[in-house]
Amino acid sequence: MMLTAKNVSYWYDTEANTLYKDVNLDFEAGRLYGIIGSSGAGKTTMLTMLAGLDKPRRGEILYEGTSLQKIGLTQYRNRYVSIVFQAYNLLPYMSALDNVLTAMQITHSTQDNPTEYALNMLTKVGIDEALARKNVQKLSGGQQQRIAIVRAMCCSAPVVVADEPTGNLDETNTQEIIKLFQELAHDQQKCVILVTHEKEVAASCDVQFHLQNKTFEEVS
């Protein structure tokens, strides 16, 4: 198993307000997972723990059988996980292209022609070369979101987590992004985990975990 939540419990302020208790979830490589459930249930919180940005109050997250605590959260984030979060986004003052190239460099991408590859991936999500060379702060929220997804895709990290990745997107771009996430999971054999409100996105995942009444249930 690539990623496992083992007996995970989490609360923010006091244990009396526990979001969930003793949660067990398994995530394999090569599959696309959707976490769904009502607003405030704790979906983003679970994703945060799977991304190594926070740790469970009780229990642990394991990457290929080793706890993230043992790997080191920073080490785990740098080596094994790509994060697409709205509040954890692009490097400002850089172009879209440089954002993608920097991520490829950091993760030791082995692409022969990184610029061509990055531009090609950006074009797939509607960011042409002229846009790709602009400072990202001059682009719209939806454009930035698509660039963040491409950046995660161009990295060599085996785990990709994304929080509401299609939140800012119109129908056409949503379809395109779903296709790219499916390619990432099925062709590149990554373990891709999304939190989504959108039924269409959830339905495109291989596995859906529904967070309801403080428990995660697999729906098929």
Ligand SMILES: Nc1ncnc2c1ncn2[C@@H]1O[C@H](COP(=O)(O)OP(=O)(O)OP(=O)(O)O)[C@@H](O)[C@H]1O
């Ligand atoms: N830093 C924090 N401190 C205290 N409480 C928090 C904090 N972050 C989130 N919460 C609370 O924890 C609960 C779960 O939040 P979380 O963001 O994980 O839910 P969610 O299911 O992702 O919701 P949404 O779909 O609305 O994004 C919410 O009630 C939220 O108000």
